[in-house]
Amino acid sequence: MVASGLSEPHLLAQIGAVARRSVIRTIRQRGLLVFPILFPLILFAINGSALSAATKIPGFPPVSYRAFLLAVPFMQGALFVAVTAGVDLARDIESGFFNRLAMTPVRPSAMLAGQMGGPLLVAAIQSVIYLIVGIATGVGIASGVGGALVLLALSVLIAFGFAGVGTLLALRFGSGEAVQAMFPLLFVTLFLSSSSLPRNLLKVSWFHFVATYNPASYLIEGIRSLVISGWDARALALGFGFALAILVLTIGLSSLAMKNRLQRS
Amino acid sequence: MRRFASVTRGVAWRSIHNTIKTPSVLVPSILFPLFFLAAFAGGLSKIAQVPSFHYRAGYTAFQFVFVFLQSSAFGGVFTGFAVARDFDSGFARRLLLSAPNRGGIIAGYTIGAALRWFLTGTVVTIAALIAGMNVDGSGIQLIGLLGVGLMVNLVAALWAIGTAMFLRTEQAGAVIQMPVFVIVFLAPVYVPLNLLTGWIHAVAKYNPATVVLEAGRGLFDASPVKVALAFIVLAAGAAVMAAWARRGLASAERAG
Numbered sequence: 180m181v182a183s184g185l186s187e188p189h190l191l192a193q194i195g196a197v198a199r200r201s202v203i204r205t206i207r208q209r210g211l212l213v214f215p216i217l218f219p220l221i222l223f224a225i226n227g228s229a230l231s232a233a234t235k236i237p238g239f240p241p242v243s244y245r246a247f248l249l250a251v252p253f254m255q256g257a258l259f260v261a262v263t264a265g266v267d268l269a270r271d272i273e274s275g276f277f278n279r280l281a282m283t284p285v286r287p288s289a290m291l292a293g294q295m296g297g298p299l300l301v302a303a304i305q306s307v308i309y310l311i312v313g314i315a316t317g318v319g320i321a322s323g324v325g326g327a328l329v330l331l332a333l334s335v336l337i338a339f340g341f342a343g344v345g346t347l348l349a350l351r352f353g354s355g356e357a358v359q360a361m362f363p364l365l366f367v368t369l370f371l372s373s374s375s376l377p378r379n380l381l382k383v384s385w386f387h388f389v390a391t392y393n394p395a396s397y398l399i400e401g402i403r404s405l406v407i408s409g410w411d412a413r414a415l416a417l418g419f420g421f422a423l424a425i426l427v428l429t430i431g432l433s434s435l436a437m438k439n440r441l442q443r444s
Numbered sequence: 445m446r447r448f449a450s451v452t453r454g455v456a457w458r459s460i461h462n463t464i465k466t467p468s469v470l471v472p473s474i475l476f477p478l479f480f481l482a483a484f485a486g487g488l489s490k491i492a493q494v495p496s497f498h499y500r501a502g503y504t505a506f507q508f509v510f511v512f513l514q515s516s517a518f519g520g521v522f523t524g525f526a527v528a529r530d531f532d533s534g535f536a537r538r539l540l541l542s543a544p545n546r547g548g549i550i551a552g553y554t555i556g557a558a559l560r561w562f563l564t565g566t567v568v569t570i571a572a573l574i575a576g577m578n579v580d581g582s583g584i585q586l587i588g589l590l591g592v593g594l595m596v597n598l599v600a601a602l603w604a605i606g607t608a609m610f611l612r613t614e615q616a617g618a619v620i621q622m623p624v625f626v627i628v629f630l631a632p633v634y635v636p637l638n639l640l641t642g643w644i645h646a647v648a649k650y651n652p653a654t655v656v657l658e659a660g661r662g663l664f665d666a667s668p669v670k671v672a673l674a675f676i677v678l679a680a681g682a683a684v685m686a687a688w689a690r691r692g693l694a695s696a697e698r699a700g
Contacts, residue, residue, distance in 0.1 A: 214618045225629045228644035232494045232635045364475070370483035376490060386486035 193285050197293020204267065205297030215259035216305045219252035220312055226251075227316070230375065238380055242407045249313040250402035251374050253330075254395065256305040257338040258365050264298035265345030265358035272353045272440075287437050291430065295342045302338030306331050318406065326405040329415070333405075336422040337398050341365075343429025350436035372396040394421040447544040448551070455539070455552020459526060460559040473522050473560065477515035477568045481507065484634070485575065491634055499636070501578040501665045508572040509589070509660045510633055515568055516597040517624050519561030523553055524604020524620040531612035531696075540697060550605055550689050557601035558594060565593060585663040588671060592660050595678035600624055602685035609692030612699065631657045652677045 188196075205212070227245040234244050271277040271294075280290060310327060314320070320327045344365065348358045371386065372395040381387040390396050401418015404411035463470055485507040492503040499506045530536035543549055573579075581589065604620045611619065631653040632640055640648055648654050659674035 214622075221626065222629075225626075225644065226634075228642050229629075229632070229640060230488075230491075230634050231641060232497075232639045233488075233491060235494050236490050237493070362472075367475075367479045367483075370479050370487070375483070375487050380490045381487060382489045383486045386482070386489075390487070 188284070190286060190289055193289035194293045197280075197285065197290055198296025201267065201294055201297035202300050203297075205263070205300055212263075212301055215256065215263065215301070216308060218259070219255035219305075219309065222255065223248060223252045223309075223312070224316075226375075233376060236376075236380055238377075240377065240407055243318070245313075245316055246318045246407050247403065248375075249309070249318050249406050250399045251369070252309040252312075253306060253334040253402050254337065254369055254374070254399055256309060257302065257334065257341040258362070258369065260298045260302045260305075260338040261341035261345035261348075261365060262358060262362050263301060263345070264295055264342035265349040265361075266355045267297060268294050268346055268349035269353060269355040269358050272349065273355065277440075281441050287434070287441065291346065291433055291437060294346060295339065298342045298345070299335065299339060302335050302342070303331075306334040306338070309334075313406075320405065321407055321409040322405045326410065330402055330405045333401055333415075333418055333422065336419065336426065337402075340422050340425035340429060343426055343433060347429050347433045347436055350433055350440055353440070368393060368395045372399060374399055394425065397421045448548045451543045451545050451548025452551040452555065455549055456555035456559065459523065459553055459556025462526065463522075463556070463560050463563075469522070469526070470563075473518070474564050474567050476518065477511050477564055478571055480514065481511045481568060481571060481575075484511065485572070485577075488634060494635065494639060496639055497635060499661070499665060500667070501580045504572060504575055504577045505579070505664055506661060508568070508577055509664050510631075510657060511568055511572075512565060512589070513593055513596050513657060513660050514628055515564045516561045516593040517600040517628055519564055520557045520597050520600025520602070521604050521621050521624050523557035523560060523601050524608045525614070525617055526556075527553055527605050527608035528611065528614045528616050528620070531608065532614050536609075536612070536696070537700070546693060546697065547690075550602070550686075550693055553605050554598060554601045557604075558597055561593070561597045579664070580666040581664045582666060585666060585668060588668070589660050589663045592656060592663070592674060592678070595675065595682065596656060599678060599681040599685050602682065602689045606685065606689035606692035609689070609696040612696060627651065627653050633657075652681070 223245075227248050230248070231244040233239060234242075234247075240247060268277070271280075277290075281287070310331065320330070322329070345358060348361055349355075352358065371389045372393045373381070373390050374395070378387065378390055378396060381390055397414075397417040398421055400414050401422075404414035404418070408414070463473075485504040488507070489503045491497065492499070492506075527536065530539070539549060540546060579586070603624065607620045608616055630644070630647050630651050632648050637645070637648055637654060637658070655670050655677050656674045658669055659671045662669040663671065
């Protein structure tokens with residue numbers, strides 16, 4: 180594997196090298212990033228006003244609908260991160276770059292982690308934008324400045340987990356078109372959750388059932404709690420817990436998928 | 445005329461054949477409206493309890509009409525994607541060279557869009573009926589709703605085909621999709637116009653999609669409103685978009 184006389188670079192250096200390439204590629208195609216960042220904001224602007232009548236439903240939290248909805252752009256942004264991460268990796272697989280990289284001393288774990296560098300940069304930038312837009316439109320963060328920082332950390336962790344989903348899909352299918360086609364299925368997880376109304380106000384029983392067992396509900400409620408309730412230990416524990424679980428699960432499955440792909444190639 | 449008809453028939457057949465034979469194209473176009481129906485009718489049904497919300501057929505029916513018309517608009521948008529893909533693959537250029545009447549190309553893609561929506565609209569309707577949706581409109585009124593849907597599909601398809609022919613790349617997807625998406629969602633999607641407040645009320649009031657949506661909901665609820673106005677708006681939209689599509693075709697012809 181390693182040329183004689185040359186020591187293998189440290190794992191962190193390997194991750195850094197792959198991540199640098201991923202970040203540069205992301206920056207170079209920034210025109211393609213405008214839509215994923217803008218789309219959640221457009222939906223936030225429209226739904227924040229169009230659904231404001233929902234605050235008149237008995238039992239709705241005593242906050243504006245915009246404040247209630249602010250968690251959703253973070254989740255939608257994370258879904259776009261999943262697609263970006265998946266499509267980028269799929270493109271590397273399709274072009275043969277992935278196989279050539281596999282023949283170098285770079286470890287599979289470094290390839291996996293480094294590939295997510297660019298999408299994570301996007302996640303961090305879009306999270307800051309969503310937060311600024313939310314505050315600029317009059318949404319107060321009930322948990323204060325500290326809460327805003329925790330919100331950013333949670334949203335980036337969620338995006339990291341979703342990037343793992345995109346990576347897994349790319350390794351499994353090896354095609355950018357297939358990753359894109361899975362996007363509606365990812366999007367549905369957001370629809371079938373407590374994104375538009377609190378779970379206790381979901382009247383239709385099957386929808387309430389699905390939303391209760393949908394991890395997306397807890398990710399949204401984790402972010403939402405920081406905006407509308409302040410420090411809610413249970414909501415935060417569930418939010419961070421599910422985000423971490425998704426990350427660990429997708430990275431674990433991606434490692435297996437990568438091993439299989441490398442054995443095949 | 446015969447040349448026009450043969451090109452139209454060929455392009456329409458290819459368009460619907462490709463849709464049915466390509467799961468990665470067909471499945472999302474069917475799943476998206478179903479997701480919207482499930483999310484809006486299921487997740488937001490409590491909205492019907494907002495004071496001043498009156499829709500006799502119920503919230504599922506209220507949302508069904510929106511999703512039905514939205515799916516017709518997106519049937520047109522997805523056809524634009526197919527046109528863009530045909531340009532990327534080089535097929536569209538060969539088609540331009542070989543078609544004895546190029547106007548038939550637009551007509552063929554437009555018919556393909558309607559057939560594509562027929563498939564999606566049927567699935568959405570069946571799903572809504574299974575979910576227990578009430579249908580209050582009479583047979584004639586439901587045919588009227590179908591007519592509104594077909595006109596929406598025609599306007600959206602002509603917009604999408606024209607734009608795809610101007611830009612001639614799959615990367616035009618966002619440009620094709622975004623205006624339709626914004627216009628559709630700036631109508632009273634979740635509650636009637638009288639329950640909207642602030643800037644969204646002002647925008648929705650003058651949005652032509654609002655008239656179309658209100659007419660559709662009225663027909664479905666056996667209380668027709670603004671039906672003639674909706675058809676006039678859609679006919680005007682179709683005329684403008686037909687000119688747009690024709691110019692798109694001319695642009696593609698010039699590009700060779």
